[in-house]
Amino acid sequence: MIKRKIEELFFKVLMILATIIVTGSFFLIVGTIFSKGIPYMNLDMITKIPGGGFYIGKEGGVLNAIIGSLYIACGATVLGLIISIPVAIYINMYIDGEKFKSNLIRLAFDVLFGIPSIVYGAFGFLIMVYFGIRASLLGGIIAVTLLVIPILVRTLDEVIRTVPGELRDAALSLGATRWEAAKVILRQIRPGIFTAILLSFGRGIGDVASVLFTAGFSDNIPTSLHEPAATLPLAIFFQLGSPVEEVQGRAYASALILTIVVLIITVLAELLIKKFSKHKI
């Protein structure tokens, strides 16, 4: 009896400890970014592009990187969805009876999921060289799209698999075609689609390696797909590398901005998830 009680206590303490460590480090990270970033946060940071001498501590902000990151993350997520939704539907609604084929495709995406983002950067770079595209907004979007597709496909796949087969059968037995039934399933998983968007956007906006060669960097806001675009993670990287203390501080302000952008997107997605859960069975 006593042994069971000790075991129970031991694992309970272990769980509490692990939870404290994880939650604690979250607050530590957010706390650090806030305490180091707030002193350098000002309106200029989010409304101005880097002025002359920005990197040696003079005026300006990181609007170029904010806009660049938003362009790339949004562009890649939209492009990724356009490609991923058909894939997820195809493996679940059309070839779900052919286990070998569908599982092979799932395995492929699992492998892609685990590939480091620098590889997508390098691969994206090759595609760009092939098509003669220079480091640009377009290049960055292509590389990040490659990066987020496996995330989107696997998330959507998991979500679709939670839909009871009877719902699909219900639509089919009314004489719906598979695509019409798929549309019913898509309605059902709308909250799940927003979760996928959220994951993809979060990954896309925060990744450095994939945009390193492909998007380039620029102090200006890109006005076309063929201009190089700055990104927040890369801006943080450059600022941190500066010997000037004020510029290093700005890195934390940039990190703060990045965190807040992700936070806003998360809250928006949560609201949309709630809104679209209305009809869910």
Added chain:
Amino acid sequence: MTNTPHISVQDFNVYIENQHILKNININIPNKSVTSIIGPSGCGKTTLLKSFNRLLDNTANVKIDGKVLVDGENIYDPNVEVTHIRKKMGLLSQRPYPLPMSIYDNVAYGPRIHGIRKKSELDELVELQLKATGLWNEVKDRLNASATRLSIGQQQRLCLARGLAVEPEIILGDESTSALDPVSTHIIEDLFIHLKQKYTIVLVTHILRQARRVSDYIIFVYMGKIIEFGPTEEVLLNPKEELTREYVKGFIS
């Protein structure tokens, strides 16, 4: 039995994952009456039912041979259009699965995909089918509310209305009352009895009392084979086969 059988199954075999699920099935389902398929769990009742509207098509590693004739047309003919087959049959599953949309849109879904666009026509159809399933008075003020807000019994009647809205000839019920409370069960059973004037109804059920109350004919399936088929009272009270006698024994005593 009246005129030509509505559904005629001929030398029908189904294998799933190399297991012989349905063995040499030959049966004629009578027109405009209720036929219940009974038998122990895992005997192939549901598989038989699903083979009538080709819902087995999506099952992994399935192999089907033989014929199922609906109105004389072999639905397993490679040239046949599967949506056309399924439109002829309404399926009522074990639990209600309303589509993720409003009450109105649930009933209007079928007619819409089959090309009815006019609002007035849809309104009429929705009202007609909701009345046919006795749901109209309960939901007429909240047609735009989510179907998931309804009670489970109401949802099942909504699913029936949704199925009827595509004007099928046949209703298939797969243990359609097993998730429902006694009152809702009674309502659904009464609906079946009422609807057989217009439709051919095939039910899978575990409840022998329900089979007796609702159906005109009974098919007893055991280990993938049809053991006995006949009028309800005969099969339940005076079975010819030993296996049937064993199965319905609890019912009689």
